[in-house]
Amino acid sequence: MNAANQPHARTTALQSLLRNPSVMIGAVILLCVLLIGLLAPFLHTMSPDEINPSVRNKLPGYESTLRDDDGNKFKFVHLMGTDSLGRDIYSRVVFGARVSLLIGATVAMISAVIGLLLGLLAGYFRWLDAVVMRVMDGLMAIPAILLALSMVALLNAGLSTVILAIAITEIPRVVRLVRSVVLSVREEPYVESAIAVGTPTHVLLVRHILPNTIAPLIVQTTYIAAHAILVEAVLSFLGVGISPETPTWGNIMAEGRAMFVMLPHNIFFPGVFLAVTVLAVNLFGDGLRDLLDPRMRKRL
Secondary structure, three states, X not given: OOXXXXXXXXXXXXXHHHHOHHHHHHHHHHHHHHHHHHOHHHHOXXXXXXXXXXXXXXOOOEEEEEEOOOOOEEEEEEOOOEOOOOOEHXXXXXXXXXXXXXXXXHHHHHHHHHHHHHHHHHHHOHHHHHHHHHHHHHHHHOXXXXXXXXXXHHOOOOHHHHHHHHHHHHHHHHHHHHHHHHHHHOOOHHHHHHHHOOOOHHHHHHHHHHHHHHHHHHHHHHHHHHHHHHHHHHHHHHOOOOOOOOOOHHHHHHHHHHHXXXXXXXXXXXXXXXXXXXXXXXXXXXXXXXXXXXXXXXOO
16 A cells, blocks of 8 residues: 555544444543543542441432531432442442453453564464463363453452463463464565565564554454453452452442342443443444454445
């Protein structure tokens, strides 16, 4: 493609992106959740860790009377009710968005970088393929939740431990994807021509093979981010994830499950945020797949 056609190609790609409803809906929802997380210090109504036993287990819309630092009384509305310790659920849900999005993005980035490197090497070097893929097969043989539970149980529970545990379970998926692309591209005539003229291996991998892995890798990372958010919620719900002092959607639901029948709002609101966020990420990934896959793009 010459330089004159590049602006037109970019314009066409942008127009296709804007016309795709899955991408737009997912992007708008994700942007809203991201803004909620970033603006949590300004959107919250009170500290997410502030305990007030006098307003324990109150329904959404409950109005309480609090005192400021000067001793003045003021009315305060708990938009999503309170939990068993009297903490404001709305404030905890808002701050929980930051942790969930951070975990999803970080796990996707770590998995993509490590999986891309291992997949390139395994797909191009036949002698390394057997070793890498047997290790990946071993990791994939263990259910992701069980492997993450085992790692968190062995290490001290915390944000970094949860991210590492989830990332390790996602790396094999990226490795297998990149390896399959490399195995296909390696047999292309232009790659064989580059090998014949003595192109260095690192140049061959970066210039001729790596670009072909970017599109499927981008799509895969969106699904990994969505799955990482769900796994973190499951770990926190089971009590082996991030410490209860750090508000996450999984922690909030875990603390409210004992009284779910009587006070379903403790689980309902964080559950809605979790479901909507994961749905938005999946919609965004499906839209990107349709745009980046030439076979799917012809049908649009």
